[in-house]
Amino acid sequence: METLDANIATGNPNSGSVEMEGLKHRVDELMSKVDKLEQKVYDIDNFYSSANKKQIIVPKGNSATKGKDKEKHIPSIKKQQQEASRREAAAAKRMQDLIRQFGSILRQITQHKWAWPFMQPVDVEGLGLHDYYEIIDKPMDFSTIKNQMEAKDGTGYKHVREISSDVRLVFKNAMKYNDEKSDVHVMAKTLLDKFEEKWLQLLPKVTEEEKRREEEEAEVQLAMQVAQEAAHAKMTRDLSTELNEADVHLEELREMVVKHCRKMTTEEKRKLGAALTRLSPEDLSKALEIVAQNNPSFQATAEEVDLDMDAQSESTLWRLKFFVKDALEVQGKNSGGGGGNENQSNNKRKREFCDAIAKTSKKKCKKPT
Structure with a gap:
């Protein structure tokens, strides 16, 4: 409420009235607090709207007191994030171990007497293969695979299946470009069959790790959702208290305004x-x-x-x-x-x-x- 309007109500022609300035200051303070409360209400409403869409599972309780007791045993969002990071790091380490085991398979394939045509990128210009890039969408060779496996700048393989896919691509490219009766086609098909045999031996470990990671990710997600729900439940209770306090201040202010109305x-x-x-x-x-x-x-x-x-x-x-x-x-x-x-x-x-x-x-x- 502006000072001018207050002076009209009270009949005071002096806009510098100390009492009116005090009233205006109270109004400004309360409006600022209301703005902050509105933002909190919006944040909470937005969270629960998203929660309903995702069907979040939260701890059950018969009363507000039980809800508070449960919150004491729920790790904070920060701790849940730390736990998620720890699990992610452990999963990445296990995957690197699988990649090292895959390296043993790769060495056996590349040491085969028929592996030499696939060790380096195809010399398209030197061999005069003018239509190569029209037929082959993504060239691949074992030196490229090896370099990516050894990359330390974060650009390397993150999953062992990525490597197995590129190994298959090496042989399938050769089989696609070369006639099936050609030596290169026959060599590629033979090595591909040998690779698939060895890959099947490692596959159970890969599948087990994928299942474990999926379960851990689900657990982390659920724990994070529960922690967020607990944090927002506390925020909701605190907001309710603040709203009640604002309600009391509004009543006090109303009484002050009514008292000054001429x-x-x-x-x-x-x-x-x-x-x-x-x-x-x-x-x-x-x-x-x-x-x-x-x-x-x-x-x-x-x-x-x-x-x-x-x-x-x-x-x-x-x-x-x-x-x-x-x-x-x-x-x-x-x-x-x-x-x-x-x-x-x-x-x-x-x-x-x-x-x-x-x-x-x-x-x-x-x-x-």
């Missing part, structure tokens, strides 16, 4: 009634909702309403005045064409804040005595 004159009421008729249908509906908040019997949605200005409380009249003033300013700027986006946003936030104060008052009135 009595509106008959002429001011007449001008207010005339200004209401200039509102857009949407803003007029919002204005009538302001009246209904403090007057439960008032039918704001009726086709015809009879608004008795003299029957309204001073706080309702001043809230209407502030709302109408802001709404007409926005309408004027919109009809003038462009500009005023920042002021429109500030006006909207102020009206939302006033609505929050009124809703707090209404809720308090409903509580049993």
Whole structure:
């Protein structure tokens, strides 16, 4: 609520009023806190929306207390990330061991007397194979495979199946480019068959490691989801406490505003009634909702309403005045064409804040005595 508006309500012509400045400062502080709470609500809502899509499994509990007790035994997200990194490093080490075992197979194949045509990249220009790249999409040879197996810069093979795939490619390229009766084709097919025999001996270990890694990844994912759920559950409880505190501050602020509201004159009421008729249908509906908040019997949605200005409380009249003033300013700027986006946003936030104060008052009135 701006100082100018507060001074209008109190009849104080001096904008430097210490009391009004204090009130404005309280409003600014509370609006800043509300902004932060809105962001937390958005984060939590976004998390649970994603959780519902992923069908996260979370610890069950019969009460909030049990939920808190369970959280004590759930490692934090940071610890879960550390555990995930540890498992990933262990899995990578086991895979490197399988790659070393695969190296034994590769040596047996490359030491065969028929392996020499496949040890280096095909000399396309030297052999005059002008159509080679039209037939072969991805050339491959054993020196390229060896270099990638020994790479230390992170570009090497990550899985033993990647190497086996490239070994097959060496022979299949040769079989694809050369006639099946040619020596190179026969040599490639023979070595491919020998490789497949030896690969079958290592395959059970590879399959076992893949299954183990899949299970560990599922466990890590579930543990991370549970930790995230526990963290957001705590965040939700903390947010609930903060919202309750903000609710109390809103009520205190409302009482301060009502206390400073002077009595509106008959002429001011007449001008207010005339200004209401200039509102857009949407803003007029919002204005009538302001009246209904403090007057439960008032039918704001009726086709015809009879608004008795003299029957309204001073706080309702001043809230209407502030709302109408802001709404007409926005309408004027919109009809003038462009500009005023920042002021429109500030006006909207102020009206939302006033609505929050009124809703707090209404809720308090409903509580049993």
